[in-house]
Amino acid sequence: PNDAGDDGVPQRLTVLDNGFENTACMESEITHIDGYRGTIEYRGIPIEDLFRDNDFEDVLHLLLWSKLPTPSEKKAVRSDISAAQNPPKSVINAISAFPRDSETYPMIIAGLSAFVAADKVATAVRHQHKPMFHNDLEKADKAILRTIGYYSTTIALVHCHKRNIPFTKPTSGGTLVGNLLLMMGMVDAATRSGPDPEIEACLSKLWILYADHEMTNSTAGMLHASSTLTDPTSAIMAGIICGFGPLHGGAIDLAYSSLKMIKDPSYVPGFIEAVKAKKFRLYGYGHRIYKTRDPRLGLIEQLIEQHRDKVGSDPLLKVALAIDKIASQDEYFVKRKLKANADLLGCFLYSALGFEQDMITAIICLSRVAGGLAHWRETLVKPIKLWRPLQIYSGPKSAAPRPKESLS
């Protein structure tokens, strides 16, 4: 607050920053993105190094606990996550109540809500006078791993319900990626028992690229919710709702739909003209932070190359490449520094691995939950501060303000 104004009411400096383009909401030691140089580092390690040498479980550990895990630490995390993956009947019922052709995300929110209702710690949060997780990181870590377990199971249940296929129970101590595939019924074609190892390995690499992206809309959405001291599963619901929005994680879905609509590279120039005339938005293009090529794209291209036999047969890949070729040289995009983002090509890998379009955003959100929860954990050792932005009121005011003494 600054000095009191003429009427004695304290004046404060208020900044209107549309879309928070210039406003930081917290300090963090987790992820650093340089949007002009096109780099991402998790805890000071370049994403390219992690992508080359590590798997998603390593990165999960690094984001949450600032170090790469030992084999026994990895085992302990697997065991805690898988212990939370068996769904109570109420969760199955909540998801099965939806018509099978429902949108994915409301089903996911319903499943997670049922998980919260069944979780004694999550519900107790609202009845404790003392904040439950602040400075009790042991309790927070258990809740984090339960939340990851809940969300992975919810995705699998939604996938199975929508397709009317049986849900498979997770393996105790199985990897997060492996158990997700298993629960979804994406098993090894040869043995019909465990998860498909090729899909598991590729997904584990792909998830490294999506695991955190500093203060994205979904992470900020989650932290906004958690600043009220709600439980982490409820907070990730807020983040997931943001994640499904078309300008954010939902862009991967719309990017793929646009490619389906365009169908053939010969229609790309006309489509680009329509984008420039603002009739369409080019999904998979443009980014708030990157003013150069999204560094994740090169790594996605490496994976596409490795899985060329599957991805190459998708005729829409040619459409996506034609879009990038034209847009990257067109003045409209160059002037606005709009470059391809990870969502332009990410959909090809998911689709080649056997994921249908309706589940892709949900699965990407699972890898991002790792980062979101790491940011939540970071808030737990800082002073509690409710997030409450200001507005600048520009509507009508009554002619006679009340005397100051009666203000409350």
Ligand code: ACO
């Ligand atoms: N297609 C066409 N025009 C675009 C696009 C696009 N994808 N992105 C931005 N623009 C234009 C805007 O129309 C605006 O033009 P103007 O100056 O003539 O008014 C200008 O570029 C600046 O746009 P803003 O919306 O102010 O830029 P901002 O940084 O806020 O937007 C965003 C970032 C939302 C990601 C935007 O680029 C976009 O909508 N992209 C498509 C959606 C997408 O791919 N999202 C995924 C991002 S990555 C991720 O979340 C995983």
